[in-house]
Amino acid sequence: MTSRSSADRLPRSFFARPVLEVAPELLGCTVHHAGVTVRLTEVEAYAGQIDPGSHAYRGPTPRTRVMFGPAGFLYVYFTYGHHWCANLVVGDEGSASAVLLRGGEVVDGHDLARERRPGVAERDWARGPGRMGQVLALGRDETDRDFCRPPIGEPVELVVTGPEDDLDPGRVRTGPRVGVSGPGGDGSAYPWRFWLDGDPTVSAYRPGVVRSRRPKA
Numbered sequence: 001m002t003s004r005s006s007a008d009r010l011p012r013s014f015f016a017r018p019v020l021e022v023a024p025e026l027l028g029c030t031v032h033h034a035g036v037t038v039r040l041t042e043v044e045a046y047a048g049q050i051d052p053g054s055h056a057y058r059g060p061t062p063r064t065r066v067m068f069g070p071a072g073f074l075y076v077y078f079t080y081g082h083h084w085c086a087n088l089v090v091g092d093e094g095s096a097s098a099v100l101l102r103g104g105e106v107v108d109g110h111d112l113a114r115e116r117r118p119g120v121a122e123r124d125w126a127r128g129p130g131r132m133g134q135v136l137a138l139g140r141d142e143t144d145r146d147f148c149r150p151p152i153g154e155p156v157e158l159v160v161t162g163p164e165d166d167l168d169p170g171r172v173r174t175g176p177r178v179g180v181s182g183p184g185g186d187g188s189a190y191p192w193r194f195w196l197d198g199d200p201t202v203s204a205y206r207p208g209v210v211r212s213r214r215p216k217a
Helices: 019-025 109-116 129-136
Strands: 030-033 036-047 074-079 083-090 097-108 160-161 172-175 192-195
Touching: 019 083, 019 097, 030 097, 036 109, 036 129, 097 109, 097 129, 097 172, 097 192, 109 129, 160 192
Parallel strands: none
Antiparallel strands: 030 036, 030 160, 036 097, 036 192, 074 083, 083 097, 172 192
8 A cells, every 4th residue: 555645634624623523533544654654443532631531631731732732733752661652632722632543554664664563463563552653653753743734844744644445433432441540541431442343453451550659768
């Protein structure tokens, strides 16, 4: 498959809508960066200061500042000491809503993906948000990047395009978010993980674990 051009990128108006509308509609869409294209099969929605599972729940910080800006920008964060996870900022400015890219299938740039994920089965190249960040080469330098407007004079760009074909809505499933503890992990209140049923690139569910602080010496 040949990656789609930046002319096909989804417009800012697509992302400037409520996160629970945008998130499931991203399934089947593609994300292209640094020579690799991934078709999204799993995402999670986060709704800012009304969502106890969101990084922005307690208000803006230097790290989450980009989430409070307009839709169409990337929020990348570092987790568990070695993973970069990527989120697409959506909704109205100030809402701090974002969609976490949780899983997908590499559909272009296979040689580069293999180099970035050596010794890993192809279905696992982007199966999970940390793996997604690694295979797309997304890190600290990409946070706050505008993915709705082509960069000027930059050799690498981030492009989010619509699905190649009509997606069967009957395949879309919802459930609790992965690894979220506390109220935000309540699947009855926040069934905000969306995935394509039966797709092998969807990550396994695991509940959140409350991490206790180590006692001071």
